[in-house]
Amino acid sequence: MVSLLARLSLPGQRDPGASPSRHAPVLAALATAAVTVLGLLGVGLASVVVQTLDPAGGMPVAGSARLAGRLWLLAQGGGLVLGSGPLVLAPLLLTLAVAWGLSSAGRGVVRACDLPGGRPLVGVVTTAVATHTVLAVLVGLLVTAPDAQVDLLRSAIGSAVLALLAVGWGAARDSGLLDDVLDSAPGPVRPLLRATGAGLLTAVALGLLVVAVALAADTGGYATLSRSLGGSGAGAVGLLALGVLLLPNAAAAAIGVAAGPGFAVGSGTLVSVHGVTLGAVPALPLLAALPDTQAVPLLAFASQVLPALAGLVAGTTLGRRLRDPDGGSVVAGLWGVLAGVLLGLACGLLTWGAGGSLGDGWLADVGAPPVATGLAVALQAGLAGALAAAVTRWRALG
Incomplete structure (x- = not known):
């Protein structure tokens, strides 16, 4: 056009x-x-x-x-x-x-x-x-x-x-x-940005996988929520389409859980590895992925590897794309730390954009805390990224 x-x-x-x-x-x-x-x-x-x-x-x-x-x-x-x-x-x-x-x-x-x-x-x-x-x-x-x-x-x-x-x-x-x-730009800026992008895509993909597993584990709850809203096929398809549009938001919430701070759906519902508080939530079938009890689900504990895996991908990508003048494995490890920090910043921005408000009072705050999530991801991904970048660079140099 x-x-x-x-x-x-x-x-x-x-x-x-x-x-x-x-x-x-x-x-x-x-x-x-x-x-x-x-x-x-x-x-x-x-x-x-x-x-x-x-x-x-x-x-x-x-x-x-x-x-x-x-x-x-x-x-x-x-x-x-x-x-x-x-x-x-x-x-x-x-x-x-x-x-x-x-x-x-x-x-x-x-x-x-x-x-x-x-x-x-x-x-x-x-x-x-x-x-x-x-x-x-x-x-x-x-x-x-x-x-x-x-x-x-x-x-x-x-x-x-x-x-x-x-x-x-x-x-x-x-x-x-x-x-x-x-x-x-000074230094390996281009490999660093590519590594951060690869790590962010990995984090989002793993977050979507966590959401998919949570929904698959409670298909009955999804169907119950859909039926409770009444209506006909239009309502079901419309809610499904809205859920699809909100999948990246759900992935950001899963990253919040994996990083540690968790996420909130209003003031009455909080999900994290430190505990689960359940309150009234909007009748959105996508929220069937929430835990059914106050106990922390096993999936939340398993998702704790998400920041480290994203950091490993970022570090490996960085180590493979570094050029000969960019230094050895020690320098690559230091750049890997920076890649993890940038990944944490990107995840913080993602959770900030994915959150919001659904009304006044008890639904005024929805989503994962951006600052806490970004800091937690930066710490975990920085350590994993440094290790992966150093090892990958060492192997590349023979």
Whole structure:
């Protein structure tokens, strides 16, 4: 789509063979707007399809459109003010989809206009961020209602930050700016970042495995919760889709348990290896993964290896990618400690983004504590990463 837009005659373009770099901001605005339009259409169409499963007719098309807009804003850090209090919880799977779309838009504009960097690149990112933010505010104005008011300020800030990170990453990557920065950075920065990314992916994958095992161990509880909500196939499919969108959030909660601090679902429910406190929770089938008793489940103890395994993956990746001038096994071990610290920082940011609020009072705090989780992962992954990096580097050097 971006390449097609680049070939169109833009205002002021007299020479078809001229460089389209001066029209890059216009193309960036169009590409960013296309991400919002296509994303809302996709989420809205999915909502409409789910509603068609309801024999009673389900929610009208206008209601499905409002639901899609609210999910779109929540995924970007927005918030809703309901009768029960503020709702601030980003479905991270949808957040990743939005970020991928914005990053692809930035990369497409850079490729179509052949931007080398500098001011043209800044103009593209600025225009894309401004366009995405304005569209988010407009969507918020359209989907707000007396019973569900959109927090416009929070939605604007969240969408701006997400667009800046995603479009900036995509544009810097395809323009070569990112490679230039990494090449000029001192030390093995590139292997270090790759190792941190590998460790984070490992932590999330293991967290999802913990969630899957917990759900498989209580399929009866999942079915009971689904039936207790009543409704027909539309409700079951809708809850399943919502659970899928929240799977990364659940993985972040599992990382919190594995690291030690645990996670909370409101003030009455806390799950950690130090104890379990069960209280009233929302009737979401995904929460069937919670323990059924006050006893700490065996799965929680088994998950304690998660930070160490993620650190081992990070350290091994680092040791394999170090170059000859980067030093021996001792230096690799020190860089492995830093890789573990960065992994802890990434896990802390993940748990921060995965948490939120489901209302006032007893549901005001949902998720794992970011600072405690990040520190715990950094300590465990740093030790494992140092060992793995040193051994891998020693073996590589023979």
